[in-house]
Amino acid sequence: MTVSWWQRSDCQALAADYVVVGAGIVGSYAAFCLAQTGADVLLTDMREPAAGASGRNAGFLLSGLVQYYHEAVEQYGHATAREAWQLSVETRELAFSLAQQLGVPAERCGSFLLATTRREARALERASRALEADGWPVAFQRGDPWGRGFAATLHKPDDGVVHPVKLVRAIAKHSGAQLVAPNEVWAIEARPGGVRVRGSKAEVEAKGAIVALNAYAPLVCPALAGLVRPVRGQMLSTVPLPSRVFDGAGYANWGYEYFHQLPDGRFLMGGGRRRFRRQETGWEDLTTPGVQGALTQFLERYFPEVAGQPIESRWSGTMGFTPDGLPLVGRLPDVPQAVVAVGFNGHGMGLGLKVAERAVDLLLNGTSPGFLDSARFQLE
Numbered sequence: 001m002t003v004s005w006w007q008r009s010d011c012q013a014l015a016a017d018y019v020v021v022g023a024g025i026v027g028s029y030a031a032f033c034l035a036q037t038g039a040d041v042l043l044t045d046m047r048e049p050a051a052g053a054s055g056r057n058a059g060f061l062l063s064g065l066v067q068y069y070h071e072a073v074e075q076y077g078h079a080t081a082r083e084a085w086q087l088s089v090e091t092r093e094l095a096f097s098l099a100q101q102l103g104v105p106a107e108r109c110g111s112f113l114l115a116t117t118r119r120e121a122r123a124l125e126r127a128s129r130a131l132e133a134d135g136w137p138v139a140f141q142r143g144d145p146w147g148r149g150f151a152a153t154l155h156k157p158d159d160g161v162v163h164p165v166k167l168v169r170a171i172a173k174h175s176g177a178q179l180v181a182p183n184e185v186w187a188i189e190a191r192p193g194g195v196r197v198r199g200s201k202a203e204v205e206a207k208g209a210i211v212a213l214n215a216y217a218p219l220v221c222p223a224l225a226g227l228v229r230p231v232r233g234q235m236l237s238t239v240p241l242p243s244r245v246f247d248g249a250g251y252a253n254w255g256y257e258y259f260h261q262l263p264d265g266r267f268l269m270g271g272g273r274r275r276f277r278r279q280e281t282g283w284e285d286l287t288t289p290g291v292q293g294a295l296t297q298f299l300e301r302y303f304p305e306v307a308g309q310p311i312e313s314r315w316s317g318t319m320g321f322t323p324d325g326l327p328l329v330g331r332l333p334d335v336p337q338a339v340v341a342v343g344f345n346g347h348g349m350g351l352g353l354k355v356a357e358r359a360v361d362l363l364l365n366g367t368s369p370g371f372l373d374s375a376r377f378q379l380e
């Protein structure tokens with residue numbers, strides 16, 4: 001991104017103890033945690049709170065990671081997989097508790113992982129055994145209790161859903177941080193004793209910064225190029241349906257499709273990008289006939305009573321994917337007082353709050369973020 005001299009000369013000079021860049025679930029909660037210490041905190045966004053992926057997702061508060069549990073154990077080792085799962089459980093509980101305190105709609109409706117093939121059913125059974133061995137409450141079943149043609153289900157009774165826009169906006173509003181938006185940040189630089197965050201409307205000097213830009217981080221922090229990949233996710237929602245078709249958060253086809261019926265009867269569904277992975281990258285905010293058609297095909301097969309219903313909204317959001325499927329927390333190499341918390345691989349509602357806490361702990365106390373440490377990769 002480039003900025004002209006004219007644009008640079010027309011911005012406000014501000015100061016704070018800490019500045020948080022990006023007002024999604026991660027940035028808003030990081031600002032909340034920093035302000036809890038009594039610090040003067042400034043939260044800034046190029047649009048408004050929840051304008052990014054945090055306001056465009058399914059609202060699922062799922063325990064778990066990108067992979068099924070036994071695969072996570074194989075990839076990261078048992079201790080890390082278990083700790084990552086625990087982090088998702090703690091995030092879910094924190095999200096429910098914040099939603100309750102802030103008067104945000106949330107529902108502990110349980111979630112169902114749903115196999116669409118026999119191969120996936122076998123994987124789900126292995127995941128279930130690995131989860132049970134570690135004491136997580138899950139229930140595996142071959143077939144499905146609704147006779148919809150799923151090959152197997154894995155029920156996680158404690159998961160649920162939240163209204164993501166209301167949650168993020170409430171956290172931002174009650175964080176105690178000053179919100180400066182819209183302000184498109186174009187550079188985060190080191191200065192003696194801290195950081196300087198340069199934006200279209202404000203230039204902020206602070207002792208430290210949290211960078212919570214997720215998919216957009218490489219556009220502002222070149223060090224993250226190649227480590228955080230923008231991936232588009234698409235969704236749709238129907239008009240309110242007259243009857244209940246599904247209770248719970250459904251997560252099918254290795255997580256490529258997900259759906260939930262809201263209390264008012266609207267059916268929300270996302271995914272459809274498995275066959276379009278090459279096209280569904282980048283920052284462009286649009287829906288495509290291919291992916292939206294794949295969503296309809298899924299509905300026709302598993303929820304025929306929903307497939308013909310009028311669609312009220314279609315939208316997209318941009319997720320940040322990392323090479324190993326885990327988020328990144330660490331200092332920017334050229335700006336040591338700026339800590340990034342990015343790369344949620346489509347699970348930022350399920351992991352973001354506790355990851356934000358680790359980023360704040362690194363910034364304030366120098367505490368290692370453990371398995372999230374970005375040092376596992378070479379930041380340029």
Ligand SMILES: Cc1cc2nc3c(=O)[nH]c(=O)nc-3n(C[C@H](O)[C@H](O)[C@H](O)COP(=O)(O)OP(=O)(O)OC[C@H]3O[C@@H](n4cnc5c(N)ncnc54)[C@H](O)[C@@H]3O)c2cc1C
Nearest residue numbers: 022024026046052053054057058060185233317348349350
């Ligand atoms: C369709 C879809 C469905 C999903 N479903 C789920 C789900 O059900 N459960 C789940 O756990 N996760 C889900 N996710 C993923 C989840 O939404 C994200 O992981 C999470 O919202 C990331 O939060 P964040 O705060 O890191 O990033 P974001 O919410 O993307 O926030 C980044 C913020 O930075 C701002 N910004 C960008 N560039 C600049 C700049 N230059 N200057 C200033 N500000 C800037 C943006 O405006 C934005 O507000 C889904 C994602 C999508 C797209």
